[in-house]
Amino acid sequence: MAPYASDDSTTGGEADERQSRRRKAARYVVPVTVIGVAAATIGLVPALADSGDPDLPEITAQQLVEKIAKSDVEQLSGTVKITTDLGLPNLGGLESGLLSGAAGGGDGSSADPTVRLTELASGTHTLRVAADGPDRQKLSLVENAAEYSVIHNGKDVWAYDGTSGEVYHGTGPQSPKAEKEQPPTTPKDFAEEVLKAVDDTTSVTVDGTARVAGRDAYKLLVEPKQSGSTVGAVTVAVDAKTGMPLKFTLVPASGGSAVVDAGFTKVDFSRPAPSTFDFTPPKGAKVTEEKDAGKEFGKAAEEHARKGGHTPESGKDLGEGPDGMKTIGEGWNAIATFDTGGEGVPSGAGAGGGALGDFVDSLGDKVTGRFGSGTVFSTRLVNALVTDDGRLYVGAVTKDALVKAADAGK
Template identity: 55%
Template sequence: MAANTKTSRKVARYAVPVAVAGVAAATVAMVPAFANAGGPDLPKVTAQQLIEKIAASDVQQLSGTARLSTDLGLPKIASGLLGGGGMAGGSANPEDKVAQLATGTHTFRVAADGPDRQKLTFLDGKDEYSLVHNGDDVWGYDSKSNEVFHEKAPAEAGGGAGHERKTGDRLAASPQQFAEEVLKAAGATTDVSVGDTAQVAGRDAYQLVLKPKQSGSTVASVQIAVDAGNGVPLRVQVLSTEGGKPIVDAGFTKVDFAKPSADTFAFTPPKGAKVTDGSDAAGHGTKDDGFKALESLPGLGDLIGGANGKGDMKVLGEGWATIARIDSGTGKGLQGAENDKNAPKEAKQFLDSLGDKVSGTFGEGRVLSTRLVNALITDDGKVYVGAVTKDALVKAADANK
């Protein structure tokens, strides 16, 4: 996410979160497809051929339904504090809606016609939220509150290739974007192969499988189902080393590659709707509101940003095993919050629900855990965070205290 407030609120922010993109590095193993295991009988391809098929796909028109399920293993109290309260809020700001995708299962109607026209409609519950990009305009409409958000598409895109990247693929919020972000981070720390064939949304598909070469990652594999006919990614699943259901499962349930009708992307604010211009709403979204309970923990803001926002950060390792080490400069961790009698009960419950106390040659600290990203906060004010296991964080802290 861009640091500049104005830029960060542009259309590029409205994508379904691609949390695994930063850790999904890939190297192509020339491995033919495995046995079909009950899937469709398709000609064998290598991983290199399948990646080339994705890259060569020129599909820009589609419509259908997609589903995103995210299971980070957050307890209910953590989900509430982090703004995962569902799609029933009364704001038309796209940032607020995207923030709510961090937990649970969400269904969308998707339509796209090239880089200048896309529509995404959230179908959670009886109320709908629509996000429409049509030419120079981006609209968000929340039917529950009858509120409209309006913003101009980024002028710096100029309608060229950058314009397509910022508004076309991202606004569609479809599995293609997940797949592109994963493959973009290609490197030498991943084995890439072709797995079993599958059927997704009624389409025959190959599955591209990315697995970490390194130990210690929370990700067992990333599996990308690719349309056997046109090379469009139809589903992306992020599987956990702990087993169980996927951490992230984003895929089409129905898809049609015919050109959507032009009126699909037409939008006029309903009569009586409250319309908010994006430039006027900068800095006033509800995204930060969900963190108020966390901010009430003494010193937590300093731990995240460093003392006075000047913490020292160092990147340890590479690929799937990457860990960010942040020295807050405060010299203290969360023990102050744990012992503070004035801290809200909910804030302390949040710590207890996420964290295990650990120790090592680095000293003592607490690990805040999810199924994907873990963070070790030491009692001397250092933070180690990455998509790695608790043991990997402790090992890193011992080696880099």
Template identity: 60%
Template sequence: METNDETRRETRRKASRYVVPVAVAGVAAATIGLVPALAASGDPDLPEITAQQLIEKIAASDTQTLSGTFKISTDLGLPSFAGLLDGVAGGAGGASSADPADRLTELVSGSHTLRVAADGPDRQKLTLLDGSDEYSLVHNGDDVWGYDSKSGEVFHEKAEGGPHGKPEKPVPSTPKELADEVLKAAGGTTSITVGDTAKVAGRDAYQLVIKPKQSGSTVESIRIAVDAANGTPLKFTLASTSGGKPVLDAGFTKVDFGRPDASTFDFKAPKGAKVTEGAAENEAGKPEDLAKGFMGPFADLEKGGAPNVIGEGWTTIAKLDTGAPAPKTEEAPKEAQGFLDALGDKVSGKFGSGTVFKTKLVNALMTDDGKVYVGAVTPDALVDAANAGK
């Protein structure tokens, strides 16, 4: 007779069969968690500058205050998420409609307009506009507030109350931080040049163009438009080798670097509004807990241990061993079957057979014997790695 531990292990193995396709979508979404937006074109006449000088200009910029409007357009090449999480995870268990863990995932697809204001590290406000409805996320000192005008619900959490005991950023990071992360990752596998000048939100800008030198990456190029006067990144565009619309095209349409009025960051819950406290919701099981559940087998592989890293730079591939066979679409929850069919392609080679779960940015190969190869590389690169038996 099976023990409780054995039953739990078997349940986890079965659940892990559906982790890869959902995790691929999650990893792809995570790569666009830092948001700028679209902007008007132009070709201002600016003094010549080298790539090194432009990088130094970005590093030297220290924009603490700004307000403005930006648009973000994302296209990961994913099928619709509609109904997927409800079918696979059983819903969010009554989570507040004002919880940022839910609302900011809307930025993963389509085009959105946002208003933003910042006054140093302790005051930020982001408002997501959706027709006549608005969703606002406000960080003011020790408090983080989310407000959904459509439902009238309010979410509140202490800024120091993150699950890891340290402050969490309540709003997406700035274009400068996004540029910093890209530049830190650049090395000998990367080409960095200065492209044409541009006009972004009415401001003159240089464009830093970053491209992989290696073949096999899904990234065609990254363009960062940099304010010619103060070095602040204003626009970010990530293009895929698959062509079509950029994976991310995001940047300011209007920007002011003056200090916003202090009242911008004031928030008081409307009378009668349902207020959900973040700590209480954590205990009940927040949406991010569901995400951790999806990613669990990657973080706690009892048999496979830590991932094996193959290659370097833009063509790095992580290899894992889940110890579970690849998922069969017909065995998945009904709501997830169409998603899995659209996301996966059957492949075969020296390694045997398996399924490639694909987006325009992150792809993963899961072999029928439970090995996983994942990276921002083409499906062919994943198959080659599996055939090499690395």
């Protein structure tokens, strides 16, 4: 998006006031994009049609969950297809710029996983994955003629952008970028996230069998018992032999196509060649070290603070949640809430007027209640309410559930 042009007919004071309103409006686009990324860590839908239902021995839901938990697959290679349809508004590329800026990508590396792997939050993507134990993994995002790869080999974590030729490097098996900020990418990753939420508010059953990537599998069906959740059902196709999830499907309560789709199209459980995990930066490539990227983020945060924005508290881990965050409700209806320190979402003239004001208004729905008034930003899975006094309520729940939570908070 092109920068806003100044109006030569305005005074300096008027121009400053208009720029201030625009900055306030722009920062509220962030919840919409962040919701999309957060939703990508909750679930996914079938990439391939099942090729027949195999005849397998009967198994209970508890036995199948235990089979997943006991799965000890550490060596594999294969191809995963992911399709995500969160119903996010088309921001014309603005969302990628905001996420890049939030991660320090504006002055960092195009190979930074923090920025690049957010692409999985929308559209269809093909990944090539390989693993050889806890110390060696590789993920390649195949886009047109170029690839983007993240390679973990021993103490090194490398990321390479084949389009720009840039390289990103972190060290240590517990690299913060690799461990904290990399979203789930395989059916197993997503299944583990959902199974953590299984409690008395959840129905878990076995829903037949399937053939996935040429292998026999059981289908585990996970459904919320509560009303008010935007999650309709989750299906996990579990390899009958190894217990490893091969496909993950999440369908929204509103119906229609699945929200996301992660499934193996090919999988091989033999050990990958050791050379799979070798990486040497190409000659002349720009190499950004993780610690240097952190410095760039710090500089950007300081500059943002000087211009009137907020900056994280000194010494606070940027991966941690906001101070004062609370959880309302339980199970699938849990809602996270905290004070943003802002003034709610500006609209119309408050957002700069004209086309910009109309754009901000189009991103959310105005709501009212005992709490006052606010704006709800919606996707097909995760919704967020920002009240006019700066309180945020977010969860995989309906708009009405958010309003009730805000009313109860008063």
